[in-house]
Amino acid sequence: MDQIYFQSVIDRIITVSLAVLAALLAAGLTFGLIYLIIIYFRLKKREEISLEMLTLEVKLQKDNEIKIDAAEQMFASFSSLKKSGFFSVFDLDDVLAFEIMAKKAEIRFYVSAPAKIIDLVEKTIYGYYPNADIKKVDEPNIFNEEGKVAFGALAIKETVYLPLKIYRDLSTDPLSAITSALSKMGDNEGAMIQILIRPASDSWKKSGKSYVSSTKKNEANPEKATFKTDPKLLERIDDKCSRPGFETTIRFVVSSSNKEMAETHLKNIKTSFAQLTSDLNILKTVKNLFKGGFMINFIYKFFPVLDLPFFKSISILSSDELATIFHFPNKTVETPHIQWLKAKTAPVPAEVPSQEGTFIGQGYYRGVKRPVYVG
Numbered sequence: 270m271d272q273i274y275f276q277s278v279i280d281r282i283i284t285v286s287l288a289v290l291a292a293l294l295a296a297g298l299t300f301g302l303i304y305l306i307i308i309y310f311r312l313k314k315r316e317e318i319s320l321e322m323l324t325l326e327v328k329l330q331k332d333n334e335i336k337i338d339a340a341e342q343m344f345a346s347f348s349s350l351k352k353s354g355f356f357s358v359f360d361l362d363d364v365l366a367f368e369i370m371a372k373k374a375e376i377r378f379y380v381s382a383p384a385k386i387i388d389l390v391e392k393t394i395y396g397y398y399p400n401a402d403i404k405k406v407d408e409p410n411i412f413n414e415e416g417k418v419a420f421g422a423l424a425i426k427e428t429v430y431l432p433l434k435i436y437r438d439l440s441t442d443p444l445s446a447i448t449s450a451l452s453k454m455g456d457n458e459g460a461m462i463q464i465l466i467r468p469a470s471d472s473w474k475k476s477g478k479s480y481v482s483s484t485k486k487n488e489a490n491p492e493k494a495t496f497k498t499d500p501k502l503l504e505r506i507d508d509k510c511s512r513p514g515f516e517t518t519i520r521f522v523v524s525s526s527n528k529e530m531a532e533t534h535l536k537n538i539k540t541s542f543a544q545l546t547s548d549l550n551i552l553k554t555v556k557n558l559f560k561g562g563f564m565i566n567f568i569y570k571f572f573p574v575l576d577l578p579f580f581k582s583i584s585i586l587s588s589d590e591l592a593t594i595f596h597f598p599n600k601t602v603e604t605p606h607i608q609w610l611k612a613k614t615a616p617v618p619a620e621v622p623s624q625e626g627t628f629i630g631q632g633y634y635r636g637v638k639r640p641v642y643v644g
Contacts, residue, residue, distance in 0.1 A: 325380045333400065337596050366465050371411075410459075432587070433545040445601070457526050485503065513588045516583050
């Protein structure tokens with residue numbers, strides 16, 4: 270009797286275990302299928318965003334005095350592009366690309382965005398750089414047929430809410446060092462710094478604020494406090510968490526006549542970003558195993574769909590961290606070869622005829638063309 274009862278219990282355990290295993294397997298397969306569907310739609314959306322990209326070249330006069338704060342406010346404005354709602358999990362936020370391109374004796378600044386928001390982006394730039402000259406241009410090309418390519422990427426090393434140094438912490442304009450590394454291109458050489466951004470969710474802010482709150486709470490308790498954190502460090506974390514954040518990918522590509530020179534230029538460009546290293550965080554080199562995949566992502570401005578643990582390439586940067594890395598130059602940046610605006614632009618005076626008389630050409634101001642006639 271006991272043997273029969275014992276066998277019955279064993280059978281029930283096996284049956285329940287198999288049922289639980291089957292349920293877990295079914296749940297896992299369902300979750301996996303849903304995840305693959307989400308990835309499929311995101312990959313499809315990523316291609317759509319890339320194909321719709323238009324590029325703007327931005328120039329300012331060399332004597333302009335616009336401070337880096339303007340770029341910080343510009344980036345903060347782009348946080349409004351964040352999508353929300355249940356179906357946003359299948360969608361992707363629009364990606365903006367900020368690029369600095371260098372060839373022999375020229376350094377240029379570009380901003381790219383999907384066609385549907387390119388006018389919004391242009392107007393936003395004008396809002397903070399009112400005297401800028403902004404024109405739609407073809408995609409810049411740094412490559413030549415016989416060139417050798419070096420490439421790389423940077424990402425935040427530590428937890429994303431830990432801040433980097435920002436422009437307010439630096440004695441000189443950080444763009445000076447970055448453009449200086451780009452100014453040494455020779456014949457048949459080119460380099461591009463590509464910064465892709467899209468608005469981040471607020472989850473990173475919640476983590477940062479939770480860390481600050483729990484640290485202060487633990488330090489207030491003598492039984493839990495093992496050491497005292499510098500209040501200024503907590504203030505800096507709190508400050509980063511108070512600003513708009515953006516998922517960010519930073520890439521570099523250099524083309525040169527030989528591999529050694531390309532690698533040298535790449536190293537110099539990466540080194541120029543070391544000035545952002547703080548006592549809390551640093552930009553580290555991202556491992557890239559596949560050159561082909563990297564170059565496709567670079568050329569098509571693809572934002573990573575997956576961010577694998579050992580190959581993390583997505584950082585979260587605040588608006589002031591982004592402004593530190595990318596802003597349009599002012600008179601304090603004395604790097605040679607920057608393509609400055611030669612003369613200040615102005616609209617065609619209202620009293621100049623726009624419909625009657627002899628047509629002599631078109632005025633172009635802030636992206637708007639206006640026919641010009643003389644009576």
